[in-house]
Structures are given as C-alpha cells and as structure tokens.
Amino acid sequence: MRNVWIIAVREFRRYFISPLAYAAAAVIFLVLGLIFSLNVSFGLPTGQMSPDGRMVMQPLVFVLLFISPAFTMRLLAEEQRMGTLELLLTAPVRDWELVVGKWLGSLGFLLVVIAGTWIFPLLINQFTEPGIDQGVLLSAYIGLAALAAAILAIGVFASSLFSSPAAAYIVGVAITLGLWILGGVRAGLSPASQLVSYFGLVNHYYDNLYQGILHLTDLVYYASLTSLALFLTSQVVESRRWR
C-alpha cells in the first residue's frame, strides 16, 4: 500500500508543474465562470431560473467528460513511450500498485479542481436569502467525486493501451461517451432496457445524487466501474510483460 501512496503523491505533485494540467484546469474554470455569470446576469432576473447551488454542476459534468481524459492520458502512455515503465516494472512494485497509485494521483488533482468550483455555490449563498440547500449541494458534490473517480479510472485504462497520450485521450473520451450514451436508454419494462440503462454513466448521478438522493446503489455503481477499469488496466500492464 505504501507504494500506492508514493506513486500517487508523485503524480499529484507532477500536475502542479505540468502546463497541460494548468491549461485543462483553466478551461474548466473559464467555461464554468462564463456559464455562471451568464446565468446570474440573464437567467436569474427573468425568473426562469431559481438560485441553485448546483447551477454550475450540470455543465461541469459535461466538461469533465472531455477534460478528465486529458489528466490521465499520459499517466501510463508516456511511461511506455519514454521507456520509464521498465524502471517501474523492475522496481519492487506490484502492477496494481502502480496502476492504483497513478489513478489516485490524478483523482487527487481533479478533486482539488472540483473543490475550487465550490466558489460558485458560495457566491450564490452570499446573495440569496435564506441561502441554498446545503444537503442537496453536498450530495451533488459527493456524486461528482464518485463520477470523476470512475471517469479517471477509464482514462487510466485507455492510457495503458497506447504509448501515445493523444490516442489514449481519444479512446478515453470514446469509452466515457459510449457509457454516457447507454444512459440515454430509459429503463422500461424489459429486463434488457433496465440492464442497459443501469450501465449508463451519468443517470446514477443526475437521477439521484444530483437530486440530493444519496443511495448506496449509485455509489456502488461508480465504485464497481472504477474497480473494473483499474483491474483491467493492471491486466493490460501485466500483459505488456509477456510481449
């Protein structure tokens, strides 16, 4: 476990000297800031919109879909391209420790970015009486963290498949988008539609966690997806040894 921590800390720190990470984080804040200010200037005065702490969270989920794979794309792909994977795989580190450590480092950084978006609900809270519903907000943020963990795990998986970060990015977005689309199927009566809908990436978020409904099943879904992606990544890393 200590190896996981050592690797996670190193990856986490590395984001703070990475221009790419700053650029990606800047995009997140610019897009959210723009949406927020437009809503406050035009949406709220017309009364079409009520002040809500989650004002920026709906777009944030969408932005994360495209930005998160950028945080994970080089994690394993670059190690492979530069040959440094050989160093890590000949150090006394288990394959899964490497994979989980990389993922945890990226999760740490993304959580810092997500925590930064808390500024928007805080602002709303300042200017409304009697303030916003903190319970719903908390549930939405817990859900967002779980969703981010899953998207990042998928990104780490994509990164293990290639030695080109760009390819890892495209495939990471594609897998995430595919899972997202599955959620477009409304759970009907047929078991098949229920199953497909269950695998949808964001339904668990929008239908429950975002609404302030903190169900264990939704968190289990994200935890399972994360574990599966990380497990598959470990398998891919191990299979590299056999080639």
Place this chain on the structure above:
Amino acid sequence: MIEANQLSKSYGNLTALAGISFEARRGEILGFLGPNGAGKTTAMRILTGYMPPTGGTARVAGFDVVEESLEVRRRVGYLPETNPLYPEMSGREYLTFMGSLRRVENLDERVEQVLEQVGLEERGDSLIGNLSKGLRQRVGLAQALLHQPEVLILDEPTIGLDPAQIIEVRNLIREFGRERTVMLSTHILSEAQQLCDRVLIIHKGRIVAEDTPANLSAQLAGADRIIVRTTAEAGVLADLLRSVPGVESVALGQQEGVVEVSSAPGRDLRPLLARKIVERELDLLELRTTGISLESIFLQLTQEEQASMSEET
C-alpha cells in the same frame, strides 16, 4: 548469484533467446558480449523480472525470477540500455522517488552518498532533461546502485560516454564488483577484456563461447599476425612475402606500405621475413607481431557459427 537454465524467449515468430544457461558468482563481473540484436537485452530483462521467459528458469540472489519476482527485484539494481529517466525531475528528486519505492533506509543520506559516488553532487538539483548524456548515464547508474543491490545488471553502461567518463564508470563497476555480482552487456570488446572476470559471447540467442578473456584469447589464437612496413609499395611487398615458406596469407594494411602476414601458430616467421626483405634491398621500417584480439575472436566465432549453420541446412 545468477543461475540461468535453458532460458528462451520468443516474440511471436522471432526467437530472441534459444535456450541459454550460465551462472555468475558473488564477486564476479560477468560480461555479456554480442552484436546488437544478439539477445543481451532480452536476457537481462528476464533476469530483472521485467518479462518472463518463454521457457527455462532463472534464479537471481536465490529467488526465481518468475515465481518470486518481487524478491528478485528488491535485490537487483538495473540500468536499462536506453537509460530511461524523467526529464522533468532533478537527479535528487528522481533518486529519492526510486529510493522510496525501494524502501532505502536513511534515504536522504544515501542519495547524497550515491550522487557523490557517481560525481554528480554539484548537479543533483539540475533537471535531468538539462543534463548531458554522460551525466544522465551517471544518474541512471546512481539509481542502479542506490539500494546497494546484491546483483547489479547493467545494459551497455558506458554507451554514449566520453573516454574520461568511461574510465570513471568502469572504475565504479570494478569497485562494486569486488563484493557483489555484476553482469554487464557490451558490444565493445576491449571493455569486456578490461572489466570482466568472465565473458559470455552471445550470438543469435545462443552462447557461442564462455571463458575468461585471457583464456578465450589463448584458446582461439589460431593464427599469429605480423605487421610489416617498408618504404616499398604494399602490393609489391605482399607479392614478395607470399613466397616465404610458412606464410598462410598476406593482406594489405590500412596504412601506406603496410601489410599483415598471417602464419600458422607457433612459428615465428619474423627472421625469415626480415631476411627476405633485406635481400631485396627494401628498407624495413617496422616488423612486429600482434596478439589476436577479442574482436577477431568474436568475428571468428560468429562466422564459424554461420558456416556451421549453413552446412546444416
């Protein structure tokens, strides 16, 4: 410390190692000599636990490289051929990172020690990406030495270094090899000759020879060569010397007026050659024997191998 038993490795249809067996003892520097693509790197990657062999077994420091890979990796220091490093880290940061993964005790102190050992104490805080190739090679070497491994495996450790650095690195390896086991690969024959207690010559995934550098030279010294230089044209000289009894072949040398004479072993032809030259009233400038080098042994062995293989088919 290292025992390899019938190790083989194939990548798809390509056979990189065709069943090699060897061992290295404590306090021994074992050289792995062969042309590029002979299977040196593959063998080293198996011994360091990076990849499993297709067939055969190997034990390093008493542990099986497949079954007890982590134990092996704890005890091995490895410098891969490409010397991969993180350019955005400083040498100090990098060594601290690798050292913490290896649970090195008193890590900070040890990092300073090893930086000093490879002569990098001044440049420890420079980003690795800004270091010259030679300095980077030292960072790689420092990483391999950091945890004071029982077995040190170095893939082409002196590649890309300038002559002064090569001498330094060789001294480091020699010092280290006194108490521990070092296995190094090289395609530079003089390096193997100077550094190694024992040399394995590997070609196309097979071991074609194994002995001390001295014994290899003696065993394979089939022919003696004599260098002759006169003021006459080399072509004229060559024709003249071919007529001397005992001469097997005469080749033109690289410099003007120089020829190389090969003779059967055990017969010193120098007096005969000298007499012949003086009889013709040519001015003799140089006449000396030259010992057979590992280089020619190597060429000889690999050519024999090719010849015997083509006979088989």
